Amino acid sequence: MKKFYVFFSLLIVGCFSSYHAAAQINNEPHTVKEYFDADGKKLPSTEGAVEWSESIYQDSIRGVVQGYYGNGQLKWRSECENIRLHTVHGISEMWYESGQLRRRARVTHGKWDGELVSYHANGTLKRREVYKEGESVSGECFDNAGKPVAFYAFEKMPSPPLGGFNGMLQFIGKNLRYPAEALRRNIQGKVFIDFYVDTLGVVRDVRIKQGIHPSIDNEAARVIASLPAWEPGYQDGNPVNVSFTVPVTFAIQDKKIKKRISAN
Numbered sequence: 001m002k003k004f005y006v007f008f009s010l011l012i013v014g015c016f017s018s019y020h021a022a023a024q025i026n027n028e029p030h031t032v033k034e035y036f037d038a039d040g041k042k043l044p045s046t047e048g049a050v051e052w053s054e055s056i057y058q059d060s061i062r063g064v065v066q067g068y069y070g071n072g073q074l075k076w077r078s079e080c081e082n083i084r085l086h087t088v089h090g091i092s093e094m095w096y097e098s099g100q101l102r103r104r105a106r107v108t109h110g111k112w113d114g115e116l117v118s119y120h121a122n123g124t125l126k127r128r129e130v131y132k133e134g135e136s137v138s139g140e141c142f143d144n145a146g147k148p149v150a151f152y153a154f155e156k157m158p159s160p161p162l163g164g165f166n167g168m169l170q171f172i173g174k175n176l177r178y179p180a181e182a183l184r185r186n187i188q189g190k191v192f193i194d195f196y197v198d199t200l201g202v203v204r205d206v207r208i209k210q211g212i213h214p215s216i217d218n219e220a221a222r223v224i225a226s227l228p229a230w231e232p233g234y235q236d237g238n239p240v241n242v243s244f245t246v247p248v249t250f251a252i253q254d255k256k257i258k259k260r261i262s263a264n
Contacts, residue, residue, distance in 0.1 A: 027059055027060045028059075029056075029057060029058055029059070030057050031054050031055065031056050031057070032054065032055045032057070033052060033053070033054045033055075034052065034053050034054075034055075035049035035051075035052045036049060036050065036051045036052065036053070037049065037050060038050050039198075039204065039205065039241075040196075040241055041205060049070070050070045051067060051068060051069060051070060051075065052067070052068050053065060053066060053067040053068065054066050054068075055083050057083060061081070061082045061083060061084060061085075062080065062081055062082070062083070063080060063083050064077065064078070064079055064080065065077070065078050065080055065083055066078075069097050071097065073095065073097055073098075073099055074095055074099075075094065075095060075097075076092075076093065076094040076095070077091075077092070077093050078090075078091075078092040078093075078107075079091055079092070081109065086110075087109065087110045088107040088110055089107060089108060089109055089110070090106070090107065091104065091105070091106060091107075092104070092105050092106075092107050093105075096121050098121065100119065100121060100122075100123055101119055102118060102119060102121075103116070103117070103118040103119070103236065104116070104117055104118075105117070105131075108133070111131075111133055111134030112131035112134055112136075112154075113131055113132065113133060113134070114130070114131060115128070115129070115130055115131075116128075116129045116130075116131060116154065117129075118154075118236050120143075120144040121144075122144055124142065124144055124145065124146045125142050125146065126141065126142055126144075126236065126237075127139065127140070127141050127142070127154065127236060128140055129154060136153070136154070139151055139154075141237075152237060154235065154236055155233075155234070155235050155236075156233055156234040156235075157233050157242065158197040158201065158230045158231060158232055158233040158242050159230060159231035160227075160230055161227065161228040161229060161230055161231075162228065168227065171227065171228075172223050172224070172227075172248075175223050175226065176219060176220070176223045176248075177219060178216075178219075178250060178252075179213075179215035179216055179219055181215045182213055182215050182216050182250065183252065185213075186252055187212065187213045187215075187216060187250075188212075188250045188251050188252045189212035189213075189216075189249070189250060190210075190212070190247050190248065190249045190250075191208065191210070191211050191212055191216055191217050191220045191247070191248045191249075191250070192208070192209040192210040192211075192245055192246070192247050192248075193206060193207070193208060193209065193220055193221055193224050193245065193246045193247075193248065194206070194207045194208075194209045194243070194244070194245055195207070195224055195225075195243075195244055195246070196241050196242060196243045196244065197230045197232060197233060197241070197242050197244065198232070198241050199232050199239035199240060199241060200229070200232060200239075201229040201230040201231055201232040202229050202230075203224065203225060203227045203229075203230070204241075206221050206224050206225040207221070208220075208221055209245060212250075216250055220246075220248040224246060
């Protein structure tokens with residue numbers, strides 16, 4: 001009888017952002033535009049788009065990325081040292097749809113570094129925080145009337161259900177079934193599954209990023225899609241969509257059937 005192993009680990013990608021630039025290599029200055037629906041999913045054209053972005057390349061990798069509301073108002077702007085890898089280096093800013101500044105921060109090689117300030121929609125200061133190499137060293141928060149409130153972290157990742165990541169991995173292990181066809185054909189390898197956790201904590205848009213065989217790919221996607229609701233992620237006190245990639249490795253050995261789960 002064949003023996004199979006299934007390994008799981010989580011990699012966080014594109015966190016707190018629906019923007020994903022995909023430009024061809026080009027050393028000359030050029031601009032790439034992309035369009036998104038209400039869920040942040042990339043669209044092939046302007047049809048159905050509620051937001052859009054443009055990546056303004058200075059060369060093959062460096063430049064500025066800007067996002068816009070449907071009415072054309074600038075939503076965010078980031079200076080990047082590598083647009084394709086989403087590595088911000090310089091000033092990162094966001095605005096409300098009214099045009100009011102929402103946040104301004106300095107980023108060094110992808111990490112908060114220096115002062116980060118944010119504002120309520122009425123223009124009053126919401127947060128003043130200082131970072132050093134990605135770590136918060138001091139900060140203060142205020143309500144929309146300008147009164148101090150208890151400090152809270154700027155970013156909070158979604159919390160998995162069932163007692164955290166270990167509980168989630170146990171859920172996957174109990175519910176995943178190695179497809180019979182894949183076992184018979186000795187098919188094994190690693191499947192990468194993309195999904196995001198929405199502002200209500202619901203797992204959405206489960207997709208196969210990189211697969212090895214339809215039966216295995218679909219089984220991995222099925223179990224991920226069946227996960228119970230998470231505690232949503234937050235940015236500056238507001239719930240936000242957060243993207244994840246889950247690599248699921250299927251491996252077969254001879255003798256008895258057994259499953260083992262590990263998180264990296």
